[in-house]
Amino acid sequence: MKPTAFDYLAPGTVGEAVDALAAGAQVLAGGQSLLLEMHLQRVHPNLVADINHIPGLDALTVADGTLTVGALVRHKTFESPGAVPGPLGDLFGRAVANIAHPPIRARGTMVGSLAWAHPASEWCALAVALDAVVELRSTRGTREVPAGDYFLGPFRTAREPDELLTAVRYPLLAPDTGVAFTEHRRTGFSFAQVAVGAALTIRDGVITEARIGLANCADRPLRAHAAERALVGSGPSSPVFARAGETAAEQDAAPVPEPYADVDYRRHVIAVLVARTLREAAPV
Ligand SMILES: Cc1cc2nc3c(=O)[nH]c(=O)nc-3n(C[C@H](O)[C@H](O)[C@H](O)COP(=O)(O)OP(=O)(O)OC[C@H]3O[C@@H](n4cnc5c(N)ncnc54)[C@H](O)[C@@H]3O)c2cc1C
The missing domain is CATH 3.30.43.10 (Uridine Diphospho-n-acetylenolpyruvylglucosamine Reductase, domain 2)
Structure with missing residues (x-):
């Protein structure tokens, strides 16, 4: 057509x-x-x-512990090691490899993904998990919206139709943060059936901070708050990560049935992938 x-x-x-x-x-x-x-x-x-x-919208800047990604920064930018410093860059590098394929990553933009708000989007899940803030501009002025309040449902966001999403900002992750990203999809070109991004800080053998983002585990990107609470204060171990996976699947996720995956199967995949992602973020 x-x-x-x-x-x-x-x-x-x-x-x-x-x-x-x-x-x-x-x-x-x-x-x-x-x-x-x-x-x-x-x-x-x-x-x-x-x-x-529009000049300047392709800017990727780091200042005062904050990464700012302009509206024209392409997915492929995050494939380059060092484009974003520290564990945040490592996490983005792991996530971007799962987005579509090279020609799409050469043109598609991170901010466009946040505007489009596909429930399976890797960037949307990470934006929620990492406390990103989106910047919206209209003839009325500029406003900022935390990612946690921005996604309202499948392809629905807090952006008004006359607002341009000019940038997204992320706090950098502490240098000792461990990160991982895993994804399950039917074919190499499919959107994620489930994707999980995690960032863990472990000090003196205890998990002090946990961030888990879930893609395609509900009608919108999610942060797995219940699973994160189950982790903080514990020592990293396979049983602890397995329990966090089950918590994410049962308490955080609200999967909808898909043609090739009913809700029980999807909860099973979420539990397995969350545990696997946590093990990769903090090898035990
Ligand atoms: C075969 C295929 C596989 C794909 N696989 C994946 C995948 O695995 N994971 C994934 O996340 N995505 C995937 N995508 C989507 C791809 O990542 C897109 O690049 C992305 O969803 C949108 O970014 P874009 O810059 O191309 O936006 P566009 O296509 O230009 O725009 C998308 C929508 O967002 C709006 N928009 C874009 N930018 C702004 C802005 N700055 N302000 C306001 N509104 C804006 C547009 O008006 C439009 O409604 C896939 C696409 C295809 C075709």
Whole structure:
């Protein structure tokens, strides 16, 4: 199928872009989800605002312990070792390898994934787990929304239709944080059936901080708070991680049935993957 007719605009500044959004435009970033939806005629924008020509939106900066990722930073950026310092860069490097395949990673953007809000998105799960904050700009001004309040359901977020997502910010992880990311999917090109990202801090043999992000374990990305509470204060061990996996599957996750996976199977996969991810983040 072909997209229905639309007008195309290439704003040169963020101000021009938000003016276009106020006039009803839809943003084109990497185009790896939007163009597919337009070709399938599931979305019919009358006006497309291509933000790829706006200088500065491709910036990736670290300052005062915070990583800021601009709206045009492509997935593939995070494949480069050292693009992001420390354990946060290591975690992003492990996660990005699971996103689609190289041509899509060359064009698609991290911020576009947060705007699209697919429940199986790796970036969305990590944004929630890592206490990221998204920056939204419109003709009314700029506001920031914590990732934990931003995702409202499948493809639904707190972003208003006239708001441009200009950046996402992450606190850097402490240098002694252990990280891991694992994913289960039906084929190499499939979205995750379940994906888990974890960051663990262990001091004097005790887990002092745990962050677990779950993709495709509910109608939106989740942080596994109950499993994290079960970990903090314990020593790292296989039985502790197995119990945390079961807690995540039973108390944190709310999986929906899929054509190839009923809810019981999905809870089983969540328990196994959470335990496996924790073991990788803190080898025992
Ligand atoms: C075959 C295939 C496999 C894929 N596999 C995965 C996968 O495993 N994991 C995964 O996470 N993704 C996957 N994707 C999606 C891919 O990662 C997209 O790149 C991503 O979802 C959207 O990023 P984009 O920059 O391409 O956004 P676009 O396609 O340009 O836009 C997507 C949506 O977000 C809006 N939008 C984009 N940027 C902004 C912004 N800055 N402000 C406001 N609105 C904005 C657009 O208007 C549109 O509605 C896959 C895609 C394909 C085609």
